[in-house]
Amino acid sequence: MARRDAFDKPFEPGQIENQLREYWENHKFYRAKREDGKIPYTIVMPPPNVTGDLTMGHVLNNTQQDILIRRNRSNGKSACWIPGTDHASIATEAKVTKMLADQGINKRDIGREEFLKHAWEWKEKYGGRIVSLLKTLGVSCDWDREVFTMGPEYSRAVIKAIVRLYKEGLVYRGFRLVNWCPVSQSVISDEEVNPEERQGNLWHIRYPVEGAPGTHLIVATTRPETLFGDLAVAVHPDDERYAGLIGKRVIVPICNRAIPVIADTYVEKEFGTGVVKITPAHDMNDFAVGERHKLGLLNVMNPDATLNDKVPSAYQGLDRFVARKKLVAQLEAEGLLEKTVPHKMVVGISERGGVPIEYYLSEQWYIKMDGLAEMALSATRNGKLKLHPPHMEKIWEYWLTNIKDWCISRQLWWGHQMPMYTCASCGHVHCEEEKPHKCEKCGHGALVQDSDCLDTWASSWLWPFGVHNWANPNAEQQKDLEYFYPTDIIVTGPDIIFFWIARMIMAGEYFTKTTAFKDVYFTPIIRDSKGRKMSKSLGNSPDVHALIAKYGTDALRFSVINQVVLGQDIYWSDDACDLGKTFANKIWNATRFLLMNAEKFGVVASEVRFDDLKARPQDTLLGWMTSEFFDVVQRAHDAIGRLEFAGYTSALYEFVWMVYCDWFVELCKPRFADPSTMSAAERKLSQDTITTALQVLDGILRLLHPVMPFVTEQIWQNIGEHEGKTLGQSPMPQPRPDMIDASAIAAMREVQSVVSAVRTVRGQFAVHPGADMKVTIHAAKEKFGLMVPQMEFLARAAMTFSSQRPALCGTAMAGGIEVFVDLAGFVDPSAERDRLEKKIQKVEQTLEGVRKRLGNEEFVKSAPEKIVQGAREQLAANEKELAVLRDSLKALT
RNA sequence: GCAGCCGUAGCUCAGUUGGUUAGAGCACUGCCUUCACACGGCAGGGGUCCGGGGUUCGAGUCCCUGCGGCUGCACCA
Numbered sequence: 001m002a003r004r005d006a007f008d009k010p011f012e013p014g015q016i017e018n019q020l021r022e023y024w025e026n027h028k029f030y031r032a033k034r035e036d037g038k039i040p041y042t043i044v045m046p047p048p049n050v051t052g053d054l055t056m057g058h059v060l061n062n063t064q065q066d067i068l069i070r071r072n073r074s075n076g077k078s079a080c081w082i083p084g085t086d087h088a089s090i091a092t093e094a095k096v097t098k099m100l101a102d103q104g105i106n107k108r109d110i111g112r113e114e115f116l117k118h119a120w121e122w123k124e125k126y127g128g129r130i131v132s133l134l135k136t137l138g139v140s141c142d143w144d145r146e147v148f149t150m151g152p153e154y155s156r157a158v159i160k161a162i163v164r165l166y167k168e169g170l171v172y173r174g175f176r177l178v179n180w181c182p183v184s185q186s187v188i189s190d191e192e193v194n195p196e197e198r199q200g201n202l203w204h205i206r207y208p209v210e211g212a213p214g215t216h217l218i219v220a221t222t223r224p225e226t227l228f229g230d231l232a233v234a235v236h237p238d239d240e241r242y243a244g245l246i247g248k249r250v251i252v253p254i255c256n257r258a259i260p261v262i263a264d265t266y267v268e269k270e271f272g273t274g275v276v277k278i279t280p281a282h283d284m285n286d287f288a289v290g291e292r293h294k295l296g297l298l299n300v301m302n303p304d305a306t307l308n309d310k311v312p313s314a315y316q317g318l319d320r321f322v323a324r325k326k327l328v329a330q331l332e333a334e335g336l337l338e339k340t341v342p343h344k345m346v347v348g349i350s351e352r353g354g355v356p357i358e359y360y361l362s363e364q365w366y367i368k369m370d371g372l373a374e375m376a377l378s379a380t381r382n383g384k385l386k387l388h389p390p391h392m393e394k395i396w397e398y399w400l401t402n403i404k405d406w407c408i409s410r411q412l413w414w415g416h417q418m419p420m421y422t423c424a425s426c427g428h429v430h431c432e433e434e435k436p437h438k439c440e441k442c443g444h445g446a447l448v449q450d451s452d453c454l455d456t457w458a459s460s461w462l463w464p465f466g467v468h469n470w471a472n473p474n475a476e477q478q479k480d481l482e483y484f485y486p487t488d489i490i491v492t493g494p495d496i497i498f499f500w501i502a503r504m505i506m507a508g509e510y511f512t513k514t515t516a517f518k519d520v521y522f523t524p525i526i527r528d529s530k531g532r533k534m535s536k537s538l539g540n541s542p543d544v545h546a547l548i549a550k551y552g553t554d555a556l557r558f559s560v561i562n563q564v565v566l567g568q569d570i571y572w573s574d575d576a577c578d579l580g581k582t583f584a585n586k587i588w589n590a591t592r593f594l595l596m597n598a599e600k601f602g603v604v605a606s607e608v609r610f611d612d613l614k615a616r617p618q619d620t621l622l623g624w625m626t627s628e629f630f631d632v633v634q635r636a637h638d639a640i641g642r643l644e645f646a647g648y649t650s651a652l653y654e655f656v657w658m659v660y661c662d663w664f665v666e667l668c669k670p671r672f673a674d675p676s677t678m679s680a681a682e683r684k685l686s687q688d689t690i691t692t693a694l695q696v697l698d699g700i701l702r703l704l705h706p707v708m709p710f711v712t713e714q715i716w717q718n719i720g721e722h723e724g725k726t727l728g729q730s731p732m733p734q735p736r737p738d739m740i741d742a743s744a745i746a747a748m749r750e751v752q753s754v755v756s757a758v759r760t761v762r763g764q765f766a767v768h769p770g771a772d773m774k775v776t777i778h779a780a781k782e783k784f785g786l787m788v789p790q791m792e793f794l795a796r797a798a799m800t801f802s803s804q805r806p807a808l809c810g811t812a813m814a815g816g817i818e819v820f821v822d823l824a825g826f827v828d829p830s831a832e833r834d835r836l837e838k839k840i841q842k843v844e845q846t847l848e849g850v851r852k853r854l855g856n857e858e859f860v861k862s863a864p865e866k867i868v869q870g871a872r873e874q875l876a877a878n879e880k881e882l883a884v885l886r887d888s889l890k891a892l893t
Numbered sequence: 894g895c896a897g898c899c900g901u902a903g904c905u906c907a908g909u910u911g912g913u914u915a916g917a918g919c920a921c922u923g924c925c926u927u928c929a930c931a932c933g934g935c936a937g938g939g940g941u942c943c944g945g946g947g948u949u950c951g952a953g954u955c956c957c958u959g960c961g962g963c964u965g966c967a968c969c970a
Contacts, residue, residue: 007929009929009930010930010932011930011932195968202970219970220970221970222969222970223970234970266970267970268969268970270969271969271970272969272970275970276970277970278970279970283970285970286970343969345969345970346968346969389898391897391898392897394896394897394965395896395897395964395965395966398896398965398966399965399966402966494964494965497965525964527963529904529905531962531963562918563905563906565906565907567898567899568898568899568906569898569899569963569964570905570906571905571906572905573904573905575919576905576918576919578918578919578932579918579919581932582930582932582933583932584932585930585932585933586929586930586932586933588929588930589929589930589932589933590929590930591929592929592930593929593930594929595929596928596929597929638909642909644909646906646907647907647909650907650917650918653917653918654917661929661930662934662935665929666934756935756936759935759936760935760936760937762924762935762936763923763924763935763936763937764923764936764937766923766924766936767924768924768925769924769925769927769934769935770925770927796927842914845914846913846914849913849914850913850914853913853950853951856950856951857950858949858950858951859950859951860950861950862949862950862951863912863950863951864912866912867912867913867951870912870913871912871913873913874913874914878914
């Protein structure tokens with residue numbers, strides 16, 4: 001028995017969603033199981049940072065995955081969606097460090113162990129937050145399989161991978177310039193350095209020429225404080241201004257060191273003064289120049305970007321920017337500052353610390369990338385991996401063919417500690433999963449583990465197989481690994497294509513000899529309504545909870561998905577949620593209406609199932625409905641097959657609202673009159689009508705469920721007896737071309753045209769909708785068969801089938817059919833005359849176009865027959881319409 | 894500077910391989926509380942598809958070019 005009483009008038013999502021969430025979770029409907037004979041469909045969720053808050057990006061990304069998973073589950077695959085969280089080494093460490101600092105605790109004072117205790121505490125306290133936030137979205141992942149990148153099993157995989165790479169010669173230690181974040185006091189990756197335009201100065205500084213008092217070279221620099229590290233000044237070899245000085249020496253101001261003047265084509269003659277100070281330890285380009293000229297290295301900074309003991313004592317310990325100010329003042333005082341020119345420049349800002357980075361000399365661990373990059377490139381080149389949108393492949397190609405070795409060590413504590421053990425006695429380095437007892441070389445017992453941590457991405461790159469305890473699987477895990485890996489698709493933002501996607505492919509190819517996934521879907525970036533990126537500092541990120549509270553989860557999901565077009569950013573504004581909210585409400589109310597009538601006609605709604613809609617009904621209305629339904633099944637199916645999410649939702653939206661509700665349900669109404677006034681045959685027709693309507697509704701719920709899981713499940717539960725079951729496990733309607741009857745669609749189009757024609761005349765003369773009208777239709781009544789009562793109901797008009805036009809009437813064409821709306825008593829003739837004249841003008845215009853086209857011999861000769869035929873039909877139709885309209889006009893004058 | 898994406902109604906965007914009269918939501922106008930829904934119904938107004946050239950019988954769609962916006966990469970010390 002259907003629970004119609006469970007339907008409140010408007011749909012109120014709040015309470016319902018909470019109950020369903022619990023229901024789903026308690027029944028563990030989404031547990032991923034290996035099933036014989038079923039094809040697996042696997043997605044690993046991009047693990048959100050444990051530090052994270054739920055953003056619109058998460059909503060979008062996870063809803064998209066959920067749609068794919070739910071659809072494939074309902075299509076009969078064994079769906080497996082594995083969730084998890086990322087320890088986010090540097091981001092989390094920054095948060096914990098700040099929390100401690102707020103309590104007056106310096107992390108370096110308490111030491112590694114104590115710090116990690118705080119970090120774990122923090123993770124236990126806040127790490128679950130993002131998970132519970134994700135759950136509110138109704139994502140259908142298998143929470144029993146949740147993985148944390150610093151969990152024991154996963155950590156083991158991370159270490160195993162590095163050790164293997166080391167033993168196979170792909171990990172090495174290098175001493176070079178790195179991107180240094182003075183706040184985190186760690187190396188950071190190129191991808192974590194964001195270039196920003198800043199207003200700076202070009203300081204023109206005099207470097208006296210050695211042995212030639214009164215003469216000097218003017219060096220233009222944006223970073224005067226690094227002059228303490230200068231090892232040369234360079235000019236262009238062809239620069240005549242300085243040709244005589246090459247090979248001589250100049251004096252570095254303040255610290256009074258003599259350095260050579262060298263010639264290098266790196267210098268641009270036109271820029272600044274054409275003289276560049278060369279500071280190899282603090283600039284990437286200078287480093288290269290230094291190597292070419294064998295200048296050596298002179299580091300003048302500490303890890304926190306204060307000046308070190310290699311600079312004059314007055315500057316030691318000063319922050320780089322404090323030192324800059326002081327230095328410029330001193331240069332000016334000593335007459336060594338020629339001038340200061342304002343200068344716009346691009347500065348690398350640390351994503352982590354929010355301050356300009358330093359290029360800093362240090363020893364770090366690297367992974368050789370050329371071979372790995374080659375593997376990733378061949379995955380796309382041979383088609384094993386497809387990127388969506390495809391143009392991302394250009395970016396992919398460029399990055400991978402210009403790749404630099406991957407610096408994997410970080411001067412952090414929160415993360416996987418490097419498995420590198422150095423012998424205290426002989427300095428020999430071991431890379432092992434477990435700490436060796438003694439040095440393999442000298443036998444000494446004291447081995448010291450490298451204090452650095454691995455880059456976060458050196459753990460998450462194993463994600464697609466690491467989630468199955470790759471390092472040490474038990475029998476079950478091994479079977480899972482074989483069944484659920486490789487995965488089908490990864491859904492993620494385009495910003496982590498290099499950080500994560502490319503490296504997952506490398507890891508998959510290298511460690512498992514498999515391409516980790518077949519497709520990469522890059523989600524749109526969500527911007528605010530003005531097109532700005534969402535950021536904390538702008539405060540333009542919507543409060544997802546507030547949105548869910550105001551509109552409901554389904555509304556949020558539907559509304560955002562309806563804007564997803566491959567490769568396009570989304571400009572989001574919160575009131576877009578109205579779309580989904582009203583849509584959910586619409587379906588809800590349509591259901592109420594049908595249940596009400598089911599009851600009236602004794603149809604047991606709980607027993608009506610989509611699966612019983614096996615053949616197309618004979619009745620025109622029902623046959624048409626079935627055809628339209630399977631048409632949208634096909635279109636929705638095609639859209640999601642092409643990963644066109646908005647195509648999927650908009651096809652369903654249009655069908656449900658405009659076809660099913662606005663036409664079909666309305667056309668049903670005459671059949672839902674008082675049963676006691678009906679003949680047995682009429683009652684049977686009404687019952688059949690309700691049955692088909694409910695079958696289609698069931699189909700709609702299944703199609704919509706992946707996007708709007710809550711409202712569809714609730715309706716489904718309300719209609720039937722489904723305790724312990726979920727709509728999410730009902731099979732998805734499959735395309736059935738045999739169920740589509742083009743002639744039924746065409747026949748119904750004529751019905752719709754006639755109704756619309758009458759309504760248009762009514763509307764244009766503002767005739768009260770309640771007023772019953774008389775309409776004459778120039779066609780045989782038999783043409784419309786049983787649909788006449790429906791037409792009369794929707795048009796609110798009594799229909800006569802005849803060629804006799806009433807004296808005063810509004811004329812309209814419905815397809816090829818003339819429709820005359822009797823206007824006697826509603827309007828005066830001049831109003832209809834005006835309307836007809838306008839209409840005639842319009843038709844003449846189109847007619848002219850068609851005539852011209854058909855008059856063109858080339859068109860008739862070259863265009864496909866179908867198109868030419870179409871034009872001919874249009875010509876005939878327009879000519880007929882024109883004639884009818886002119887006759888009507890004549891009749892009025 | 895190099896590469897990619899985009900420019901369609903007041904706003905946000907659809908528009909599959911070129912093909913009848915270019916669509917939706919929101920906003921706007923008129924009429925309607927008709928027994929599913931006013932979170933609703935019916936009807937309507939609103940577009941030189943960024944500009945210019947080309948290919949074609951035919952271009953919003955393909956090619957060239959200019960302008961504007963966004964993104965990625967590389968950069969000037």
